[in-house]
Amino acid sequence: MDELVSKLVTFPPQPPPSSPLSDSRYDESIKHHITAVGKIGDKSLLQQTPSGASALDIINPALNTVSYVYVLLAHINAAQKGGKGLGWEKVWGRIESFLESFDARQIRYLGKEFTHIIDVALKYARSTNQGLPPVAYITPESKLSTKLKYQDVLEYFLYSGMVYIGMRKWDSALECLENAVTYPAREVSKIMVEAYKKWVLVGLLLEGKLLHLPRYTSIAASKAFHTLGKPYESVAQIFETGTAARLKSEVEAGQKIWQDDCNTGLIFNILAGYQKFQIRNLAGIYTKITIPEVNHLTTSAETGSRLQSPALAEQLVRDMIAEGSLDATLSNPPGGPAILTFMTSGLKKSEKEIEEELQASRERIQVLAAEIKRTDRMLTYDKEYLKFVQKQKKNAKNGVLDQAIAGPDLDWNALEDEDIMAGVTY
Structure with a gap:
C-alpha cells in the first residue's frame, strides 16, 4: 500500500519546486504520470491499509487529480460489478467530493475518464429517490391529505387569481376568479x-367597465355579490361613466373597505388606469392628435385633475406604447408638439402571426385555383358549350363576324332565343 501511494503522489512534485514548471515541462511530466498510473491494475488500486482505508482516503483530489481519477474509476468498476471495494453510497460521496475540488488544469488531460465519471454520477442521481407523482401518495389513506372540501377548491381558484394579479396577468387572473365566483356551491x-x-376590479382593468356575471351564476350568488360588493360596483360604474374627481373621491371614501379586503393595490391600479382608458378611447374619435390636446381632454384619477404639463402626458403615452396597451405611434415634428397617431389596422401582429395568415391565404388561393381549373374543364367538355363552338365555326364560314375574341360571349343578349330549361327534369 505504501508503494502504491508513493507512485500516486509523484505528480505534481511535492514540495513544489522553487520555480514553477514551464508549460512544456508540465505537459511532459503529467503525460508520463498518466501513462504510469494507467498501467496499475484495478486490483492494486483497490488495496486498503490494515485499518481499512483506501487510497481515496489518502490522496488529495484537488492536488493529485490524475491519480484520484484512476483510483475512483477502479472503485466505480468494482461497485458496478458488485466486487470488493467501496459501496455505492461511499462511491457517490467520493464522486461528489471529487467534482467539487478537482484541478482544472490536470483534468484537461483526462477527457474520456472525466466524462465517464460524469455519466456515472448522472445515472446514479437519476436512479435513486425517483419522485412519485403526487396522486400516488397524497391520499386520505396515507394521512398526508384529507378529503377535499369545496372550500379547498375555492381557495385554490382565489389564490391562483391573486398570484396572477401579482404578475399583472389580468386575463388569467379574471379566469381563475371567475371560476371561484361561479362555483356551483x-x-x-x-x-x-x-x-x-x-x-x-380585474374586469375593470381589462375592459374598462363593470362586467356582467356569467349566465350560469346562481341567482342566490348573484344577489349576495351585488349586495356585499356594492362599493366595488360603485367604483366600476363611476370609472365607466363618471369623472376623475368623482372616482378619486369614491376611492378615498372607501379607503378602509379596500384595506380590510386587501384590495388597496388593485384600487391604485384602477386610479392609474382611468386616464389610460380615456387616452385609448380617443382612438374612436381621432386618428391623429397632439399631446397638448391629449392632456387637455383627459384627466388623472390619481390627482382628480389634468396632468401638470404636456410632458407628463407624453411620458404616459410613451409608457403605454412601450407596454403594449396603446396601439399607436408618437412622432415629434420640428417646431411643433408631439403627435399621437392611432393605428387603424387593429392590433399589431407578430411576424409569426403574419406568416400564418399568409400561409392560410396561400392555401385558399390554391383551393380556388383548383376549383377554377375544374370549372374550366367542365365548361370545355360541356354539351352546350360544344354546340356554341360549332355555331361559331358555322357563322365564321358564312361571313358573320363574332365579337368574341377567345371563348364564348357571356352576354345573354347576344345568344339566340332558345329554351334554356331544356334538359331539366322535374
Whole structure:
C-alpha cells in the first residue's frame, strides 16, 4: 500500500519546486504520470491499509487529480460489478467530493475518464429517490391529505387569481376568479364574495367597465355579490361613466373597505388606469392628435385633475406604447408638439402571426385555383358549350363576324332565343 501511494503522489512534485514548471515541462511530466498510473491494475488500486482505508482516503483530489481519477474509476468498476471495494453510497460521496475540488488544469488531460465519471454520477442521481407523482401518495389513506372540501377548491381558484394579479396577468387572473365566483356551491361562502370583489376590479382593468356575471351564476350568488360588493360596483360604474374627481373621491371614501379586503393595490391600479382608458378611447374619435390636446381632454384619477404639463402626458403615452396597451405611434415634428397617431389596422401582429395568415391565404388561393381549373374543364367538355363552338365555326364560314375574341360571349343578349330549361327534369 505504501508503494502504491508513493507512485500516486509523484505528480505534481511535492514540495513544489522553487520555480514553477514551464508549460512544456508540465505537459511532459503529467503525460508520463498518466501513462504510469494507467498501467496499475484495478486490483492494486483497490488495496486498503490494515485499518481499512483506501487510497481515496489518502490522496488529495484537488492536488493529485490524475491519480484520484484512476483510483475512483477502479472503485466505480468494482461497485458496478458488485466486487470488493467501496459501496455505492461511499462511491457517490467520493464522486461528489471529487467534482467539487478537482484541478482544472490536470483534468484537461483526462477527457474520456472525466466524462465517464460524469455519466456515472448522472445515472446514479437519476436512479435513486425517483419522485412519485403526487396522486400516488397524497391520499386520505396515507394521512398526508384529507378529503377535499369545496372550500379547498375555492381557495385554490382565489389564490391562483391573486398570484396572477401579482404578475399583472389580468386575463388569467379574471379566469381563475371567475371560476371561484361561479362555483356551483349550495351556499355563498366568504371566499366567493372575496373573489367577486377582485373579479370586479380585474374586469375593470381589462375592459374598462363593470362586467356582467356569467349566465350560469346562481341567482342566490348573484344577489349576495351585488349586495356585499356594492362599493366595488360603485367604483366600476363611476370609472365607466363618471369623472376623475368623482372616482378619486369614491376611492378615498372607501379607503378602509379596500384595506380590510386587501384590495388597496388593485384600487391604485384602477386610479392609474382611468386616464389610460380615456387616452385609448380617443382612438374612436381621432386618428391623429397632439399631446397638448391629449392632456387637455383627459384627466388623472390619481390627482382628480389634468396632468401638470404636456410632458407628463407624453411620458404616459410613451409608457403605454412601450407596454403594449396603446396601439399607436408618437412622432415629434420640428417646431411643433408631439403627435399621437392611432393605428387603424387593429392590433399589431407578430411576424409569426403574419406568416400564418399568409400561409392560410396561400392555401385558399390554391383551393380556388383548383376549383377554377375544374370549372374550366367542365365548361370545355360541356354539351352546350360544344354546340356554341360549332355555331361559331358555322357563322365564321358564312361571313358573320363574332365579337368574341377567345371563348364564348357571356352576354345573354347576344345568344339566340332558345329554351334554356331544356334538359331539366322535374
